Amino acid sequence: MAQVFGPWANTVAKLSIVLGVFFVAAALATLDTIHRSSYVRLTGVARPQPVAFSHKHHANMGIDCRYCHTTVEEEAFANIPPTSVCMTCHTMVWADSPALEPVIESYETGEPIKWKRVHDLPDHVYFDHSAHVNKGIGCATCHGRVDEMPLVWKEQPLFMKWCLECHREPEQFIRPREEVFNMAYESPKDQHELGEHLVEEYEVKTHNHRLMDCWICHR
Amino acid sequence: MAKDAKFREEALGQVDDMLAPGQTFASIDRDITDLVLTKKAPKAWWVALFVSGILLGFLMLAITGLFFYGLGIWGINAPVGWGIAIVNMVWWIGIGHAGTLISAILFLFGQDWRVSINRFAEAMTIFAVSAAGLFPVLHLGRPWLVYWFFPYPNTLGMWPQFRSPLMWDVFAITAYVLTSAMFWYLGMIPDLAAMRDRAKLKIQKVLYGIHALGWRGSALHWHRYEVAYTLFAGLATPLVVSVHSIVALDFATSVIPGWHTTIFPPYFVAGAVFSGFAMVLTLLIPIRRVYRLEKFITLRHIDNMAKIMFANGLIVFYGYLNEVFFGWYSAHEFEMYMIWNRMTGPYAWSFWALIFCNGVVPQLLWLKRIRTHTIALFIISIIINIGMWLERFVIVVTSLHRDFLPSSWGMYMPTFWDWALYLGSIGFFAFALLLFIRWVPMISIFEVKEVNHKHNH
Numbered sequence: 001m002a003q004v005f006g007p008w009a010n011t012v013a014k015l016s017i018v019l020g021v022f023f024v025a026a027a028l029a030t031l032d033t034i035h036r037s038s039y040v041r042l043t044g045v046a047r048p049q050p051v052a053f054s055h056k057h058h059a060n061m062g063i064d065c066r067y068c069h070t071t072v073e074e075e076a077f078a079n080i081p082p083t084s085v086c087m088t089c090h091t092m093v094w095a096d097s098p099a100l101e102p103v104i105e106s107y108e109t110g111e112p113i114k115w116k117r118v119h120d121l122p123d124h125v126y127f128d129h130s131a132h133v134n135k136g137i138g139c140a141t142c143h144g145r146v147d148e149m150p151l152v153w154k155e156q157p158l159f160m161k162w163c164l165e166c167h168r169e170p171e172q173f174i175r176p177r178e179e180v181f182n183m184a185y186e187s188p189k190d191q192h193e194l195g196e197h198l199v200e201e202y203e204v205k206t207h208n209h210r211l212m213d214c215w216i217c218h219r
Numbered sequence: 220m221a222k223d224a225k226f227r228e229e230a231l232g233q234v235d236d237m238l239a240p241g242q243t244f245a246s247i248d249r250d251i252t253d254l255v256l257t258k259k260a261p262k263a264w265w266v267a268l269f270v271s272g273i274l275l276g277f278l279m280l281a282i283t284g285l286f287f288y289g290l291g292i293w294g295i296n297a298p299v300g301w302g303i304a305i306v307n308m309v310w311w312i313g314i315g316h317a318g319t320l321i322s323a324i325l326f327l328f329g330q331d332w333r334v335s336i337n338r339f340a341e342a343m344t345i346f347a348v349s350a351a352g353l354f355p356v357l358h359l360g361r362p363w364l365v366y367w368f369f370p371y372p373n374t375l376g377m378w379p380q381f382r383s384p385l386m387w388d389v390f391a392i393t394a395y396v397l398t399s400a401m402f403w404y405l406g407m408i409p410d411l412a413a414m415r416d417r418a419k420l421k422i423q424k425v426l427y428g429i430h431a432l433g434w435r436g437s438a439l440h441w442h443r444y445e446v447a448y449t450l451f452a453g454l455a456t457p458l459v460v461s462v463h464s465i466v467a468l469d470f471a472t473s474v475i476p477g478w479h480t481t482i483f484p485p486y487f488v489a490g491a492v493f494s495g496f497a498m499v500l501t502l503l504i505p506i507r508r509v510y511r512l513e514k515f516i517t518l519r520h521i522d523n524m525a526k527i528m529f530a531n532g533l534i535v536f537y538g539y540l541n542e543v544f545f546g547w548y549s550a551h552e553f554e555m556y557m558i559w560n561r562m563t564g565p566y567a568w569s570f571w572a573l574i575f576c577n578g579v580v581p582q583l584l585w586l587k588r589i590r591t592h593t594i595a596l597f598i599i600s601i602i603i604n605i606g607m608w609l610e611r612f613v614i615v616v617t618s619l620h621r622d623f624l625p626s627s628w629g630m631y632m633p634t635f636w637d638w639a640l641y642l643g644s645i646g647f648f649a650f651a652l653l654l655f656i657r658w659v660p661m662i663s664i665f666e667v668k669e670v671n672h673k674h675n676h
Contacts, residue, residue: 004415004424010433036374161376 059147171195274646299631311351317495318344477618486538494607576606
């Protein structure tokens with residue numbers, strides 16, 4: 001019987017090595033890119049909510065974050081306000097607006113509004129708002145300019161490496177406590193010196209810099 | 220028939236012969252390639268395939284159950300967090316070591332007799348290590364995240380813990396699988412070309428042809444082949460020692476009495492070679508009989524393998540004695556208790572069965588009559604396989620089940636799912652091996668021809 005393979009087979013063999021490597025590399029790169037993309041992370045994508053509540057509108061009227069997110073300074077969870085908080089103003093203001101119907105209904109029936117969660121950390125992550133807020137980490141550092149978002153979106157992808165960036169070098173991101181709720185705060189030119197000073201003052205890196213221990217977030 | 224076989228054994232298999240006399244290049248080619256190309260598979264092969272296929276079903280069942288229900292279906296719980304899954308993993312990895320020792324170390328030492336068994340032993344290595352790899356991955360809890368093992372640019376901002384021997388294991392075992400597979404394949408290329416050239420059917424020609432990678436047997440090909448093969452043998456040699464040393468360090472770097480001991484790495488390596496040769500004998504003795512390979516695998520091979528197995532068995536037994544001695548000599552309360560508990564505690568049966576299987580029974584191998592008696596050797600090799608499994612059971616389970624605080628003591632028994640996975644891994648191993656002997660020449664044709672030329676002419 002004649003040979004099954006001619007000299008062309010050499011070219012095919014060599015090409016298959018190159019293409020094999022290329023396809024594997026391309027497949028891995030594609031998976032990684034998808035994993036990091038805003039398509040999967042939903043960064044910058046406004047999340048539709050049962051009520052078209054605009055943070056931008058409310059914050060620009062001068063309402064403080066803590067008026068609704070009442071527990072942010074004392075507890076892990078920053079609190080989603082009950083509709084009774086909405087009604088403190090909305091019994092007077094815009095009381096017959098159709099946009100407010102679900103809020104009024106919720107208030108009357110006692111059935112809470114089912115808001116869609118925008119920042120959802122995995123269950124194996126322990127996060128405490130009060131610890132961050134009291135140690136000089138501003139709302140906007142993680143949440144972005146919520147006062148400029150009509151419907152809220154995720155500003156950051158919430159990757160673990162993003163958490164660690166700040167846990168490694170908190171002096172890069174820390175601000176004076178009184179500026180925490182200032183959405184427009186910009187870090188000064190001497191952020192590094194100020195940061196080191198604040199980290200010292202707020203005892204952020206005490207206990208042998210335990211911010212970098214696994215259990216600080218994975219309890 | 221039986222008489223005929225006995226006659227062949229006596230006539231052909233003189234203990235000093237490396238290969239039976241009277242063979243030519245053509246007869247060797249024909250004898251080995253015909254097994255794959257023209258002859259029908261023997262009945263025993265079909266029976267074995269059927270049985271291993273059923274066991275393979277157990278593997279599917281065990282994995283499906285595990286994914287569906289989670290790790291809770293295994294018998295593991297505090298304080299015994301490592302059950303027979305880890306026992307099986309160490310057992311399988313150990314078995315793999317014989318193949319690499321035969322193919323790499325014996326090659327570098329110029330031991331010509333390896334040529335009749337190296338292909339088969341290496342195949343055994345690859346399938347055994349693959350079976351071993353199943354267990355740590357399935358033990359993860361979330362096996363689909365297994366890629367977290369590897370240091371790749373990830374979104375966690377963290378490397379794996381390079382200071383942990385479990386991490387070294389990942390690299391050692393990955394390197395081992397890759398090197399063994401490439402070494403095995405490289406050594407097969409000239410034979411795949413021979414298969415291509417002798418094939419009658421077009422499909423056989425095409426498939427063997429693709430896998431022969433255009434081998435034409437020119438002087439240049441042979442030169443490059445020799446260089447590459449020697450390099451691979453050099454690369455594989457340290458792996459024989461490193462892989463099981465690192466597996467041993469998984470235990471030895473902990474602070475558990477019964478694990479925290481410096482003797483573990485060398486004694487694990489000896490145990491690995493011991494169990495590996497036992498498995499080669501368990502498999503090769505029946506295959507030699509069924510496929511009438513007495514011409515190639517003579518009693519000299521059997522005797523040599525038994526000797527290596529025995530030598531390593533003695534080292535292992537010495538290790539057991541040392542463990543007991545140093546348990547006492549340490550004068551350390553927990554160490555002494557651990558040894559005493561092993562010998563008299565609730566798992567004493569496993570310890571004494573281990574001493575019987577790995578300490579007492581192998582003493583028969585002092586006798587040449589036993590070492591060249593295939594049936595006796597087959598039975599002994601199976602006992603050693605069991606003994607080596609028990610050894611890991613004793614190490615893993617008896618060390619863990621009595622924690623430092625009596626309030627944390629507990630008992631461990633494997634569940635149905637543990638056993639199903641174990642049986643399944645045996646099915647996987649056997650199934651792969653059966654396909655190997657059906658599709659690929661299980662004895663290295665060109666190396667046998669070379670040795671035949673050297674010694675029988």
